[in-house]
Amino acid sequence: xxxxxxxxxxxxxxxxxxxxxxxxxxxxxxxxxxxxxxxxxxxxxxxxxxxxxxxxxxxxxxxxxxxxxxxxxxxxxxxxxxxxxxxxxxxxxxxxxxxxxxxxxxxxxxxxxxxxxxxxxxxxxxxxxxxxxxxxxxxxxxxxxxxxxxxxxxxxxxxxxxxxxxxxxxxxxxxxxxxxxxxxxxxxxxxxxxxxxxxxxxxxxxxxxxxxxxxxxxxxxxxxxxxxxxxxxxxxxxxxxxxxxxxxxxxxxxxxxxxxxxxxxxxxxxxxxxxxxxxxxxxxxxxxxxxxxxxxxxxxxxxxxxxxxxxxxxxxxxxxxxxxxxxxxxxxxxxxxxxxxxxxxxxxxxxxxxxxxxxxxxxxxxxxxxxxxxxxxxxxxxxxxxxxxxxxxxxxxxxxxxx
Ligand SMILES: Cc1cc2nc3c(=O)[nH]c(=O)nc-3n(C[C@H](O)[C@H](O)[C@H](O)COP(=O)(O)OP(=O)(O)OC[C@H]3O[C@@H](n4cnc5c(N)ncnc54)[C@H](O)[C@@H]3O)c2cc1C
Numbered sequence: 001x002x003x004x005x006x007x008x009x010x011x012x013x014x015x016x017x018x019x020x021x022x023x024x025x026x027x028x029x030x031x032x033x034x035x036x037x038x039x040x041x042x043x044x045x046x047x048x049x050x051x052x053x054x055x056x057x058x059x060x061x062x063x064x065x066x067x068x069x070x071x072x073x074x075x076x077x078x079x080x081x082x083x084x085x086x087x088x089x090x091x092x093x094x095x096x097x098x099x100x101x102x103x104x105x106x107x108x109x110x111x112x113x114x115x116x117x118x119x120x121x122x123x124x125x126x127x128x129x130x131x132x133x134x135x136x137x138x139x140x141x142x143x144x145x146x147x148x149x150x151x152x153x154x155x156x157x158x159x160x161x162x163x164x165x166x167x168x169x170x171x172x173x174x175x176x177x178x179x180x181x182x183x184x185x186x187x188x189x190x191x192x193x194x195x196x197x198x199x200x201x202x203x204x205x206x207x208x209x210x211x212x213x214x215x216x217x218x219x220x221x222x223x224x225x226x227x228x229x230x231x232x233x234x235x236x237x238x239x240x241x242x243x244x245x246x247x248x249x250x251x252x253x254x255x256x257x258x259x260x261x262x263x264x265x266x267x268x269x270x271x272x273x274x275x276x277x278x279x280x281x282x283x284x285x286x287x288x289x290x291x292x293x294x295x296x297x298x299x300x301x302x303x304x305x306x307x308x309x310x311x312x313x314x315x316x317x318x319x320x321x322x323x324x325x326x327x328x329x330x331x332x333x334x335x336x337x338x339x340x341x342x343x344x345x346x347x348x349x350x351x352x353x354x355x356x357x358x359x360x361x362x363x364x365x366x367x368x369x370x371x372x373x374x375x376x377x378x379x380x381x382x383x384x385x386x387x388x389x390x391x392x393x394x395x396x397x398x399x400x401x402x403x
Contacts, residue, residue, distance in 0.1 A: 089265040
């Protein structure tokens with residue numbers, strides 16, 4: 001893409017028409033530019049980012065991670081994380097919806113391999129650019145994903161599930177939902193399965209709306225989910241294994257990439273603000289300028305953390321993925337990335353001063369900060385830290401830098 005084709009959209013995006021046959025990078029940038037153009041309206045109206053997903057689908061980005069023999073492009077986790085980053089910097093809600101969809105796909109790709117129903121689903125996702133939602137939050141249980149109340153009921157080869165799904169992002173817009181559930185009526189809460197239902201399999205009765213500070217376009221309302229389907233829609237491997245190997249690490253990598261993108265958009269606005277301010281005052285920088293340095297450096301640290309986590313995930317065999325150090329580091333990625341994203345957006349706001357605090361104008365940090373604030377509570381960091389305390393106590397404090 002030439003510089004002439006580029007333009008600033010308050011963010012770090014370039015616009016150029018891109019078709020499904022173009023390279024991933026070009027398609028990512030084109031979709032992100034559309035998302036950026038509509039991000040303010042999505043946020044203001046608390047509505048689904050239709051235009052962005054039209055652009056994403058038109059560029060065949062929904063199934064990029066699906067293996068080539070099933071109709072996808074076999075894109076790597078790093079490539080998908082990079083799309084999450086670009087979309088997140090354009091429109092946080094678009095990025096997060098894409099990230100949640102890709103997390104579900106990662107589970108089906110890895111744990112539904114050789115299962116005819118799931119392989120067919122992956123083909124459908126590529127052919128029809130289907131969007132999959134996620135349902136883990138249930139009743140008053142919040143983000144305790146490793147425990148389900150509602151159980152899968154079996155009658156011959158058919159199954160049913162009635163679930164108080166307190167939060168399903170883009171539940172109304174999705175083409176299907178991937179949900180955790182108790183394996184059977186007599187199973188323990190922790191004996192879970194992961195089931196895929198397509199839209200024709202279920203009804204959603206609204207129970208609570210989504211009027212929030214940020215991430216307003218994820219439309220994460222609550223529903224009573226009533227689903228009927230075939231037993232083969234249950235992923236063949238137990239959720240315990242799926243969670244450890246794929247769901248938790250990929251969710252944390254993709255979410256963190258979105259939040260880093262949100263933080264990057266705030267940093268870029270602060271950079272442009274300071275350059276503009278310096279131009280208009282003979283090189284004199286505004287009083288908050290030092291906060292920019294902090295934001296920019298923290299963004300580099302955050303990007304390095306995500307990159308190292310992707311490398312660690314890609315290099316982990318089954319035994320390593322199940323180990324306590326691996327699980328701890330992948331959980332801590334979410335905690336660290338979310339805290340950093342908030343702090344970066346806040347530093348960018350301080351750098352921009354009043355121009356950043358405004359809800360309007362080219363240098364407003366308002367949307368980025370509000371969106372970033374969702375990150376520490378999207379599975380509460382305190383819950384994660386509390387769960388990790390016992391295992392952290394077993395780890396001896398390193399006495400050398402090379403340990
Ligand atoms: C932008 C966004 C999008 C989301 N999208 C989805 C989605 O698509 N699908 C989905 O399933 N979830 C979604 N969630 C919900 C998320 O997965 C968590 O369920 C949610 O953030 C709550 O996490 P938490 O329970 O750790 O934190 P908190 O907010 O701290 O806890 C939530 C509630 O859980 C109850 N609770 C849980 N455990 C206990 C306990 N031991 N004792 C007392 N009370 C308890 C309390 O009522 C508490 O108010 C989304 C969240 C956000 C912010």
